[in-house]
Amino acid sequence: MISVSNVSMRYGAKILFEEVSVTFVAGRRYGLTGPNGAGKSTFMKVLTGELDAQKGNVVRPKKLGVLRQDQFAFDAYRVIDTVIMGNKPLWAALEERDTIYSKAELTDDDGMRLGELEGIVGEEDGYTAESDAAILLQGLDIPDELHERKMGELQGGQKVRVLLAQALFGKPQALLLDEPTNHLDLDSIHWLQDFLLNYEGTLITISHDRHFLNSVTTHTADIDYQTIITYSGGYDDMVMAKTQIRSRLESQNEQREKKIAQLNEFIARFAAGTRSSQVTSRKKEVERLQTTDLARSNIQRPYLRFDLIRPSGKTALEFEGVTKSYGDLKVIPGFGANIQRGDKIALMGRNGQGKTTLLKSLLTESPEYAEKDFALDAGTIKWGHEAQVGYFPQDHTGVIEHGLTVSDWLHQWDPKVTKEEIRGILGQMLFRGEEGLKPTSALSGGEAARLLFCKLMLQKPNILIFDEPTNHLDLESINALNISLQKYEGTVLLVTHDHDLIDEVATRIWHFENGAIEDFKGPYEEYVTASSGAKTS
Numbered sequence: 001m002i003s004v005s006n007v008s009m010r011y012g013a014k015i016l017f018e019e020v021s022v023t024f025v026a027g028r029r030y031g032l033t034g035p036n037g038a039g040k041s042t043f044m045k046v047l048t049g050e051l052d053a054q055k056g057n058v059v060r061p062k063k064l065g066v067l068r069q070d071q072f073a074f075d076a077y078r079v080i081d082t083v084i085m086g087n088k089p090l091w092a093a094l095e096e097r098d099t100i101y102s103k104a105e106l107t108d109d110d111g112m113r114l115g116e117l118e119g120i121v122g123e124e125d126g127y128t129a130e131s132d133a134a135i136l137l138q139g140l141d142i143p144d145e146l147h148e149r150k151m152g153e154l155q156g157g158q159k160v161r162v163l164l165a166q167a168l169f170g171k172p173q174a175l176l177l178d179e180p181t182n183h184l185d186l187d188s189i190h191w192l193q194d195f196l197l198n199y200e201g202t203l204i205t206i207s208h209d210r211h212f213l214n215s216v217t218t219h220t221a222d223i224d225y226q227t228i229i230t231y232s233g234g235y236d237d238m239v240m241a242k243t244q245i246r247s248r249l250e251s252q253n254e255q256r257e258k259k260i261a262q263l264n265e266f267i268a269r270f271a272a273g274t275r276s277s278q279v280t281s282r283k284k285e286v287e288r289l290q291t292t293d294l295a296r297s298n299i300q301r302p303y304l305r306f307d308l309i310r311p312s313g314k315t316a317l318e319f320e321g322v323t324k325s326y327g328d329l330k331v332i333p334g335f336g337a338n339i340q341r342g343d344k345i346a347l348m349g350r351n352g353q354g355k356t357t358l359l360k361s362l363l364t365e366s367p368e369y370a371e372k373d374f375a376l377d378a379g380t381i382k383w384g385h386e387a388q389v390g391y392f393p394q395d396h397t398g399v400i401e402h403g404l405t406v407s408d409w410l411h412q413w414d415p416k417v418t419k420e421e422i423r424g425i426l427g428q429m430l431f432r433g434e435e436g437l438k439p440t441s442a443l444s445g446g447e448a449a450r451l452l453f454c455k456l457m458l459q460k461p462n463i464l465i466f467d468e469p470t471n472h473l474d475l476e477s478i479n480a481l482n483i484s485l486q487k488y489e490g491t492v493l494l495v496t497h498d499h500d501l502i503d504e505v506a507t508r509i510w511h512f513e514n515g516a517i518e519d520f521k522g523p524y525e526e527y528v529t530a531s532s533g534a535k536t537s
Helices: 040-048 079-084 088-101 108-123 126-139 156-168 186-197 210-216 235-270 276-289 355-365 406-411 419-428 433-437 445-459 475-487 499-505 524-536
Strands: 002-011 014-024 029-033 055-059 064-066 174-178 202-206 219-224 227-232 315-326 329-340 344-349 378-383 389-392 463-467 491-495 508-513 516-520
Touching (some): 014 055, 040 202, 219 235, 329 355, 355 378, 355 463
Parallel strands (some): 029 219
Antiparallel strands (some): 508 516
């Protein structure tokens, strides 16, 4: 159990939350939600003890599993040791034991201490620690051959998965996970979901993955209105309950305001007359009914809509024999497909299987988006009649030119559009007022993503290619993207690990595995059923 009493945090004039008291009960799994800037990560740091609350106190269990955000802190350590460090008492005992054993001669006190340390190692399951850590790493797609490597030799996404294994190791009484699904592929996310569903301690997680929250959490702690309100159920349950409560309060306020207007009308008519006692009683009634302004929610919802200037031909894209290797590693194995107008294709598979490489291969025949030093080994690619491509790359670096304002950068993609129309599109993606004058060099990852969406809305292409578009988006933006792609009448190629996006948008699946690409013509639900049937037969 984790208990928070009268905790307050503010930065200057901005109040994140004030006088918050909440108890996170053992056996329950909480999603910590709220709009960007509401204070989710700050509150998580208060819970872990990384930050001291400006007021109030936190009671936490002795064994706490925390997903650490510093990817470089363990670069000098073996991968397997980094995981075992998640159990602090065990790791301290192992280090002290090794130090004593390294002495040339052992004293009687050393022998006594070794006995105590062996007791700690036994209590903390230290004799199976390496095999337990290996099982966690395997579930998170860190192969055995990397377990003895140094953390500094791993890629960023691999490091995140090792740090996740560290948080899960040692049977902590509470788990605090800030964005645990970042950099995980769908198979790893499903493995993590299954692990957490069987976890018996207290779980608190921040995530922008709606399906993950709905699948894993039993309760939702929502940061909004400068406080934290706990709801039963997952993310969708919270949104529904919050909307109903808000609607009821607004309705009650509206009824009170009507009543007050009627009473004030009576007071105005008879204030100077003979009905002074009735006027006085109505004035008292007005004071009693006086409405208070409802606190404003911090939630900002973007509005995404992808239109077409004109549709493409019936065949949007056809290609055959597309082959791409990096040295001896063949990534795309001579793949071909025919894409019809309106197809919405999700590219799925573990990280590093070639999804981004295939998109780059297809874009070699699209002059605006072809990567300068990227060339196919073999294959032919033919875009259909009137095909107009819009591309959202996974790496935004260098895509948005510096030295311009947000508004000027967007305007250059269609100089005929008026400044009012530019302001309108920017406003839809939450660049409001003076934010259109913000320099492009100062954009955060989320702001850069939203500006790229603005460009696509302005250009109105009939083929959209997205490579991991949700990486820097909050839940509201991901939901807006999901709805817009469902309504979009053009063709979509989409690389994502977001379960709901795949499930609700895709009409066709390309699954990448072990150097092969399976082309399944049907939605994700049918693909899962077909795959399950193939495995059991």
